[in-house]
Amino acid sequence: MARAANVSREFIHSKEELVRRVRDAAADQKVPTTAAGTAAARVAAERGFRAERATLLSATERQKRKIREQNAQIEALQEQRRRWLGSQLSPAISEEELVALRIANDRLTGEVVRLKRDNDELRRQTRILQGDLEASRLAHEETIRELTPAGSDVIPISEHRRDIELRATDDVIALGSASRTLSPDGEGIS
Structure with a gap:
């Protein structure tokens, strides 16, 4: 039936209505009882087996191709992991250890950002205090000059x-x- 319709058996079996009609038609058809009819049925069965084998080989090839693609994707992901984490990790690192390392990295990155912010604030405060100190020195000098009589030892x-x-x-x-x-x-x- 599949060969006559020029479709795969897989296609016929994927459509419930077609499967029902094929079964109904097969039930209505008489089985040949002559030797010639039996030989024809055997040839048809062989052709069916060949078609089924071809379908299975095609499915096997598709699965092999998918496996190759998945293996290539696994290798690409492993390469990305090596680039991200460098040679610091052994190839046998567990997923839990990797998650723990990422959490620690995120925590330390946050700590670095906080420390940089604190450092910037301290530098800003230092500049302000240095300016205040310089202003105080100048004011002190001016006060000393005003209070010191001319010709003194100060x-x-x-x-x-x-x-x-x-x-x-x-x-x-x-x-x-x-x-x-x-x-x-x-x-x-x-």
Whole structure:
């Protein structure tokens, strides 16, 4: 029937109405009882088996092609995972470990963003305080100049500011060196 209609048996079996009509027609038809009729039925059955075999081979080829496509997709995804995670992961890493690593990465990324924001805010505050300090120094110098009588021994700080800053830097460095030479309990030199 499929061969006569030039369609696959699979197509006929996928349509319920066609299956019902084929069964009804087969039930109405008499089975040949002669040797020639039996031989013709055998040939028809062989052709049917060949058609069925061809259909099965075609389905097998489609499945093999789909398997090849899926294997290629798996390889592509594994390559993407290697690119994303680098060589830090063994090939046998479990899905749970991968999820835990992604969660940790997201948490740490958020922490980095927060720390950068905090750092930017601290830098902004430092600039403001440096401006306030400079304004205070200038105001202090002006006040000293106004209150100091002409010809006195008072020397304006602006003349010695660089000297004072260098000494303060040296003092900080000396304190840092001294703190490194203390023992862990804070008493004595190690």
